Amino acid sequence: MKNYLSTALALVCAVLVIALVVIKRGDNAQHESDAGTIVGVSNQLTSALGQIAAGNGTILTLSNRLDECQSASATLSNHLTEAESTIALNTEQIANLSRQVAEADLKNQTLNQTLGQQLMDLTNQLAGLASQTAVTESNLAQANKSYALLEERLRRDVAERLVMQRKFYSPSALEAQIEYLKIHPIEVISTESIYAGLDVEVNSNRFHVLSPD
Numbered sequence: 049m050k051n052y053l054s055t056a057l058a059l060v061c062a063v064l065v066i067a068l069v070v071i072k073r074g075d076n077a078q079h080e081s082d083a084g085t086i087v088g089v090s091n092q093l094t095s096a097l098g099q100i101a102a103g104n105g106t107i108l109t110l111s112n113r114l115d116e117c118q119s120a121s122a123t124l125s126n127h128l129t130e131a132e133s134t135i136a137l138n139t140e141q142i143a144n145l146s147r148q149v150a151e152a153d154l155k156n157q158t159l160n161q162t163l164g165q166q167l168m169d170l171t172n173q174l175a176g177l178a179s180q181t182a183v184t185e186s187n188l189a190q191a192n193k194s195y196a197l198l199e200e201r202l203r204r205d206v207a208e209r210l211v212m213q214r215k216f217y218s219p220s221a222l223e224a225q226i227e228y229l230k231i232h233p234i235e236v237i238s239t240e241s242i243y244a245g246l247d248v249e250v251n252s253n254r255f256h257v258l259s260p261d
Contacts, residue, residue, distance in 0.1 A: 215221040 215225065
């Protein structure tokens with residue numbers, strides 16, 4: 049009986065030992081697996097921390113760039129405000145210049161119309177003066193012609209008077225003229241006969257010298 053108990057106890061002990069060995073091996077494998085997992089997680093954590101650090105650097109760089117962009121945006125906003133103010137001022141100046149140009153154009157049109165009317169009046173006056181000049185030149189030419197005829201007639205009359213004076217101072221010629229007048233008495237001398245003798249045509253406002261025959 050004791051032999052059976054000892055054998056059973058030995059078997060139980062052997063089973064326990066085998067179970068312990070198996071459990072020990074399983075624990076070791078689990079420990080090694082857990083250690084490997086921990087190392088992997090640690091490495092991942094280290095990588096993540098590095099990535100976080102890099103991300104923080106990137107975020108800082110982006111933050112700096114954002115600050116620069118905000119500063120540049122503020123500068124551009126100021127420039128835009130100045131440009132809008134300048135554009136508004138230029139627009140007002142352009143409007144004023146356009147108004148001045150329109151007024152100048154209107155004044156030029158009015159001036160051109162006035163100058164055109166004055167030019168037309170001066171042209172008409174010039175045409176009138178040219179006509180008057182032509183008439184005056186014609187009258188002057190006629191007057192010169194009449195003056196020349198009158199001068200020629202005056203010379204003839206002077207010559208005839210000298211001849212008559214010489215005959216008057218000559219006794220024989222004077223006696224012959226007296227005898228001629230006794231036989232042929234002279235008619236009454238009128239103003240028209242005197243003018244006709246001078247070859248001059250006289251009207252109420254002008255005179256005209258006739259050409260001698």
